[in-house]
């Protein structure tokens with residue numbers, strides 16, 4: 001099995017200096033796992049909840065293939081992220097949704113593309129309630145051989161107490177230590193072949 005490092009090199013070239021919380025060690029692990037999925041014909045859409053400036057989304061866009069769609073979700077505007085990704089990966093099929101993840105179940109793709117995602121990264125609001133919602137969503141969307149990546153799953157904000165009003169994950173100045181790990185019709189993304 002050929003696990004080339006070409007995409008990793010392209011990632012470094014385009015996204016290494018993008019601000020965010022995605023360390024190069026994580027990028028290397030993602031690149032290996034995503035490449036393995038591709039080499040083993042594991043096809044599916046890709047979802048990221050919590051995009052910030054696109055540092056980890058860039059790696060996902062680089063690995064998108066064929067009819068797959070990348071879905072990037074963040075309540076903050078994603079115009080700059082779109083520009084950055086389109087410059088680095090021209091023609092990549094990506095959907096940029098300015099939305100809070102707890103409202104994603106209102107969107108028809110959750111029903112129409114159920115079990116059709118090979119990679120889901122949960123890195124949005126880190127309150128217990130929000131993470132619980134995101135996990136429930138991931139359970140609906142992730143395919144049998146899909147990979148779920150959870151960010152900051154052991155951070156203090158993920159305890160069982162009710163989240164304070166200010167607990168939504170806002171852009172932080174200093175990256176914290178991390179513990180880690182289609183086609184479109186209306187709002188439908190089908191990533192499978194045939």
Ligand SMILES: C[S@@+](CC[C@H](N)C(=O)[O-])C[C@H]1O[C@@H](n2cnc3c(N)ncnc32)[C@H](O)[C@@H]1O
Nearest residue numbers: 020021022050051052055056074100101124125
């Ligand atoms: C830690 S940052 C994401 C870091 C990013 N993955 C990277 O590679 O740098 C968390 C992001 O989650 C977003 N966010 C906060 N609440 C959210 C929610 N309810 N749903 C989706 N995203 C949310 C914030 O706007 C912020 O951009």
